[in-house]
Amino acid sequence: xxxxxxxxxxxxxxxxxxxxxxxxxxxxxxxxxxxxxxxVKGETLGLVGESGCGKTTVGKTILRLIEPTxxxxxxxxxxxxxxxxxxxxxxxxxxxxxxxxxxxxxxxRMSVRQIVxxxxxxxxxxxxxxxxxxxxxxxxxxxLNPDHLNRYPHEFSGGQRxxxxxxxxxxLNPEFxxxxxxxxxxxxxxxxxILNLLTELQKKLGLTFLFISHDLSVVRQMSNRISVMYLGKxxxxxxxxxxxxxxxxxxxxxxxxxxxxxxxEVETRRIVLTGDVPSPANPPEGCRFHPRCWLANDRCRTxxxxxREIGSEHYVACYTH
Amino acid sequence: xxxxxxxxxxxxxxxxxxxxxxxxxHGIVLPVMISERSTPDTREKEELLRIEDxxxxxxxxxxxxxxxxxxxxxxEKGDTLGLVGETGCGKSxxxxxxxxxxxxxxxxxxxxxxxxxxxDLVKVNEEKIRSIRGHxxxxxxQEPTTSLNPVLKVGNQIxxxxxxxxxxxxxxxxxKIDRFESxxxxxxxxxxxxxxxxxxxxxxxxxxxxxxxxxxxxRLPKPSRSDLRRAALKRAVELLRLTGLPxxxxxxxxxxxxxxGGMRQRVMIAIALACNPDLLIADEPTSSxxxxxxAQIIQLMSELKKQMRSSILLITHHxxxxxxxxxxxxxxxxxxxxxxxxxxxxxxxxxxxxTRALLRSVPKLREKAGRxxxxxGTVPDLLSPPSGCRFHPRCESAQGLxxxxxxxxxxxxxxxxVSCHLTRG
Numbered sequence: 064x065x066x067x068x069x070x071x072x073x074x075x076x077x078x079x080x081x082x083x084x085x086x087x088x089x090x091x092x093x094x095x096x097x098x099x100x101x102x103v104k105g106e107t108l109g110l111v112g113e114s115g116c117g118k119t120t121v122g123k124t125i126l127r128l129i130e131p132t133x134x135x136x137x138x139x140x141x142x143x144x145x146x147x148x149x150x151x152x153x154x155x156x157x158x159x160x161x162x163x164x165x166x167x168x169x170x171x172r173m174s175v176r177q178i179v180x181x182x183x184x185x186x187x188x189x190x191x192x193x194x195x196x197x198x199x200x201x202x203x204x205x206x207l208n209p210d211h212l213n214r215y216p217h218e219f220s221g222g223q224r225x226x227x228x229x230x231x232x233x234x235l236n237p238e239f240x241x242x243x244x245x246x247x248x249x250x251x252x253x254x255x256x257i258l259n260l261l262t263e264l265q266k267k268l269g270l271t272f273l274f275i276s277h278d279l280s281v282v283r284q285m286s287n288r289i290s291v292m293y294l295g296k297x298x299x300x301x302x303x304x305x306x307x308x309x310x311x312x313x314x315x316x317x318x319x320x321x322x323x324x325x326x327x328e329v330e331t332r333r334i335v336l337t338g339d340v341p342s343p344a345n346p347p348e349g350c351r352f353h354p355r356c357w358l359a360n361d362r363c364r365t366x367x368x369x370x371r372e373i374g375s376e377h378y379v380a381c382y383t384h
Numbered sequence: 385x386x387x388x389x390x391x392x393x394x395x396x397x398x399x400x401x402x403x404x405x406x407x408x409x410h411g412i413v414l415p416v417m418i419s420e421r422s423t424p425d426t427r428e429k430e431e432l433l434r435i436e437d438x439x440x441x442x443x444x445x446x447x448x449x450x451x452x453x454x455x456x457x458x459x460e461k462g463d464t465l466g467l468v469g470e471t472g473c474g475k476s477x478x479x480x481x482x483x484x485x486x487x488x489x490x491x492x493x494x495x496x497x498x499x500x501x502x503x504d505l506v507k508v509n510e511e512k513i514r515s516i517r518g519h520x521x522x523x524x525x526q527e528p529t530t531s532l533n534p535v536l537k538v539g540n541q542i543x544x545x546x547x548x549x550x551x552x553x554x555x556x557x558x559x560k561i562d563r564f565e566s567x568x569x570x571x572x573x574x575x576x577x578x579x580x581x582x583x584x585x586x587x588x589x590x591x592x593x594x595x596x597x598x599x600x601x602x603r604l605p606k607p608s609r610s611d612l613r614r615a616a617l618k619r620a621v622e623l624l625r626l627t628g629l630p631x632x633x634x635x636x637x638x639x640x641x642x643x644x645g646g647m648r649q650r651v652m653i654a655i656a657l658a659c660n661p662d663l664l665i666a667d668e669p670t671s672s673x674x675x676x677x678x679a680q681i682i683q684l685m686s687e688l689k690k691q692m693r694s695s696i697l698l699i700t701h702h703x704x705x706x707x708x709x710x711x712x713x714x715x716x717x718x719x720x721x722x723x724x725x726x727x728x729x730x731x732x733x734x735x736x737x738x739t740r741a742l743l744r745s746v747p748k749l750r751e752k753a754g755r756x757x758x759x760x761g762t763v764p765d766l767l768s769p770p771s772g773c774r775f776h777p778r779c780e781s782a783q784g785l786x787x788x789x790x791x792x793x794x795x796x797x798x799x800x801x802v803s804c805h806l807t808r809g
Contacts, residue, residue: 113674220762221471250470250701255745255758262755277674280704284747284756307749321679322749323704327727329750335683336676339644 067137068239068271069125070101074134076120080344092344094120096295097134099370102239107265107272109286109303111279111318113340117295118275119163122241125273126158127151138239156186159232163244165224169216175202175227176212182234197234205230206260222253229260233268241273246281258284279322283307288376291315294351295343297370301377311379314352350382358383429460431499432663432695433482438496440481443489449766451477451491453719456793459663459712464689464696466710466727468703468742470763474719475699479665483517484510501662519549522656526668528648532640538651539636542623543616545658555615556607557596563611564589623654626691628684646677653684660692667699682709703746707731712799715739718764718774721793725800735802737779773805781806 075098077091094117102108112118123129125136127143135142138158143151162168169178179198183189189197199209205226216224225245232240242261246254258281265272276282282289283303290300291314299312310316317334336355341347350368353359360383368380435457442449452474459465467475480486482498482505498505500521505513522545525531533541546552568585571578595604607615617636624632627650640648649669656664666685670678686709689696698710706713706727713730715723715738723736734740744757761778764770770777776786785805793803 113676222762250763251703252470252742252745252759253762255747255756256760258747259756259758279675280747280749283749284752303752317676319749321675323682323702323708324748324750325703325707325731325743325746326748327707327731329707333679333683335679337680339646339677340674 066104067101068104068139069273070135070137070140071121071125072099072135072137074098074121074124074136075132076117076124076129077132090344092342093295093346094343095124095131096343096346098292098295098297100290100297100300102271102273104238104271105269106287107274107285109282109289110273110275110292111277111282111289112292113277113318115294115340115343116292117343118277118292119243121292122160122243122273122275126155126160126241128160156188156235157238158241159235159237159239160241160243161225161228161232161245164248165216165221165228166248168228169224171216174213174215175207178216178227179230179234182231186235188235201230201234204233204264206256220253221249222256225249225257226260229257229264233264236268237270239271239273241275243275244277245274247276247278254281261285279319291318294340294346296351296380298352298381299377299379300370301374301379305374305377309374309377311373311377312352312381313356313358313383350380356383429462431458432461432463432501433457433459433697434497434499435478435482436497436499438478438481438498439494440477440486440491440496441494442491447767450769451719451766452481453769455496455716455719456721457714457724459695459697461662461695462693463712464698464710465712465714466706467697467699467714467716468701468706469716470701472763472766473716475716476667478716479667479697479699480523482665483521483523484513485517485523515549518545518661519659520661521663521665522659522661523665523667524649524652524656524669527672528645528652529640529672532648532651534640537637537639538643539617539620539624540613542620542636542651542655542658543613545655546616546619547612549659552612552615552619553604553607554596555618556611557592557604559611559614559618560607561589561592561596563614564592619658620654623658624651626657626688627651627654628680645673646680649673649677649681650684653681653688657688657692657694661694663697664689664694665697665699668701669698670705671700671702685709703743715742718769719766720774720803721801722775722804723800723802724793725802729797729800733800735796735800735807736775736804737781737806738775741778741780773803 074095076095077093079088080090080092081087082089098121100108110118110121120129124131131144136144138154143154176198179201180194183194183197198212202209202212207223207226216227219227245261246257249257262285264270274282274285286303288300288302289306291298291312293314299306299315306315307319310319317336320332320334338355341354347354349365350363353363356363362382368382370378370380372378435455438452438455440452442451455474455478457478467479469475477486481493482500493506496506532538564585568582568589571582571585621632621636624635629635629647629650643651669685670681673681682705685696698706700706710727713725713727714721715736717738723730723734723739730739731743734743741757741759745759747756759778764774772788772790773786776782779786783805791803791805793801794807795801796807
C-alpha cells in the first residue's frame with residue numbers, strides 16, 4: 064500500500080505586479096496556477112520544466128517559504144496551509160530543502176560547523192554535548208572530512224559546498240526533501256558524485272524527494288515518476304519509464320526530443336518548437352501550450368484542458384488525440 | 385618496446401618521430417603507429433587555425449596560474465570543432481586568446497603559436513588583431529544579457545560591427561539618394577512656393593544617381609556618418625531576418641531588455657555573423673537557454689554555418705551538444721588538450737581515462753544507470769597543478785610514470801590523438 068506523504072491540491076501562487084503612481088496592483092504573475100500532485104513515501108518525484116514555468120515556486124510553496132495564494136498542501140493528511148507559524152514549525156522540521164546555487168545559499172561568514180549546527184540549535188533537538196557529535200556524523204554522512212568543520216564556505220569547491228547544503232538539510236532527520244536543481248551549478252563529473260550521494264542517502268535514511276530540475280537526463284536518473292510543468296500548470300504526470308517511452312502531451316514530446324544524448328550515433332527526430340514561452344503575467348487562453356503546439360485545434364484555443372488518466376498513474380492535460 | 389613517441393603538431397601533414405628504447409620496460413603497450421596517412425578519404429582540407437604548444441599564464445598576487453600549459457589544436461576549414469572540458473580547464477581562455485580578448489596583464493603568453501591563415505596571432509600588432517576580431521574571427525558569448533549593450537538599440541549594435549569592418553560607401557550613397565527623394569516628395573506636396581529648391585534637389589539627385597549607376601568606375605563620394613549608419617542598419621535588419629526573428633524591422637528598434645533570452649542570443653549570432661567570419665567562436669552559446677530554445681539556436685547555427693561557409697569552434701561542457709553539432713572534438717583538462725579526435729571516434733572509443741570517465745558520468749535520457757560513475761576528487765587548482773600528467777591524482781589506472789612525466793599528445797590513428805602514457809592501440 065502506497066502512502067501519500069505530500070498531496071498538493073489546486074495550488075496557486077499569484078505574484079502581484081504593482082505599478083502606476085500609487086503602486087496599485089495592476090496585474091498578477093500567475094507563477095503557479097492550479098497545480099495538483101502527490102508524492103508517495105519513499106519515492107522521488109521529478110518536476111521538470113523550463114525556466115519561469117513555476118517549478119521552483121511550487122517547491123518553495125510546499126515548505127511555505129512562499130505563502131500560497133490558494134489551494135491545499137496536505138502533509139500526512141494535514142493541511143499545512145491552515146496552520147499557524149508556531150504549529151507549522153513543528154512539522155517543518157520534517158520538510159527541508161536543498162537550494163540550487165551552493166555559492167549563494169551558504170552564509171559566507173559562518174563556518175561549516177555553524178551552518179550544520181544551526182538547525183539543531185534552533186529546534187533544540189540535541190543537548191550541547193550531543194551537538195558536536197551530531198554535526199560530525201552529518202558531515203561524514205555527506206562525504207566531507209570532519210576535520211574541515213572550522214573552514215568557511217569559500218574554501219570549498221562547488222561540489223563540496225553542495226554537500227554542506229545537503230548536510231544542513233538532513234540535520235533534523237527530515238522525511239521529505241525538496242531538491243531545487245541541486246546540480247545545475249556543478250560540472251558533470253561532480254554532478255555524478257552528488258547524484259550518487261543523494262541516491263545513497265535516500266536508501267539509507269528512507270527519504271522522500273521532490274526533485275526539481277530542467278535537465279531531463281538528470282531527472283530520469285533520479286525519479287520514479289515525472290511531472291512536466293508548462294507555464295504554471297502540470298501538463299503530464301507519469302511513471303518515468305512510461306513517460307519516456309510514451310510521452311503523450313506535445314510539449315513533453317518536444318521537451319524529450321530536444322535532449323541531446325551524448326552519443327553521435329543516436330539519431331533523434333528533433334521537434335523544434337517555434338516561439339518563446341509566453342509571459343505568465345498574461346498567459347494564452349485555453350490550453351497554455353496552444354500557440355506553440357503543432358496539433359492545436361479550435362477547442363485548445365478556447366477551453367482549458369483538465370487532467371485525465373490515460374494509463375496506470377499516467378495523467379495528461381491535452382485535448383488532442 | 386618503444387617508450388616515447390610523439391608528434392610535434394596536430395593532424396595531417398605531421399611528422400611522427402618515435403624512439404625505440406628497448407632497455408626500459410614501463411609495462412605499457414603502445415599504439416600501433418601509422419606514420420603515413422594512407423586512407424583514401426584523406427583529402428587534405430585547408431587548415432584554418434592551428435595552435436601550437438600555447439602556454440598562457442596569469443600572473444596574480446597569489447602566484448602564477450598556469451591556465452594553458454601547452455595547448456595543441458587544429459581546425460580545418462568547414463569543420464565544427466567542439467572544445468569540451470569542465471569549469472576552469474582553459475577552454476574559454478584558449479579560444480579567446482586567439483583574438484586577444486584575454487586581459488593582458490595579468491595574462492601573458494609565455495610560449496607557443498596561434499596560426500590563423502598563415503599569420504601568427506601571438507606576434508601581430510594590436511591594429512592587425514582589431515581588423516581580424518569581429519571580422520574574420522567573431523564570438524558568440526555565453527550570456528547574451530551581459531554581452532549586449534543595454535543602452536543601444538540592437539539594430540545599431542549589429543550595425544556598429546558592419547560600419548567598422550565593411551565598406552558601405554555604395555549603400556550609404558543609396559541611402560542618401562533615398563533621403564533626397566523623400567525630401568523631394570515633401571517639397572512637391574508644399575506646392576509651387578519651393579520651385580527653386582526643388583530644381584536644385586533634382587539636379588543633385590541626378591548627379592548622385594549617375595555616380596551610383598557607374599558602380600566602381602567613378603569614385604564614390606565620402607559618405608556622411610548618418611548615411612553610413614542608415615546603410616548599416618539596413619544590413620542589420622537583413623541579418624536579423626536571417627536569424628529567424630519575427631518582424632526584424634521592429635526588433636532592430638528595440639533594446640536588449642525588451643527581448644527574451646533566445647531572441648537576445650539570435651541578436652548575438654547576428655552580430656557575430658555580420659561580417660561573414662571565417663571562424664565563429666561560440667562560447668557556451670546555449671547554456672543559459674532552455675532546452676526547447678536551445679534546440680532552436682542549434683538548428684539556426686548549423687543552418688547558417690552551411691550558408692556562410694564558416695568554421696565553428698564550439699566551447700561547451702555539454703557532451704550531448706558536441707555529439708550532435710561537431711565533427712571534431714578536443715577534450716581539455718587542466719590547461720591541456722588530452723584527446724582530439726573525430727566525434728564518432730571519440731564517443732565510440734574514448735582513449736584517455738578522463739574522457740572515458742567523463743562520458744560515463746553523464747546521465748543519459750534513454751537508459752538508466754543503476755549508479756552513475758563519477759570521477760573522484762575535484763578539478764586541480766592551477767596555481768599548483770599536479771606533477772606529471774595532470775589527471776593522475778584522479779585517474780583509476782595511474783602508474784608511477786604518470787606522476788613524473790607529462791605525456792605528449794600522440795597520434796594513435798589518422799584522426800585520433802591522445803595524451804596518455806597508458807594508451808593502447
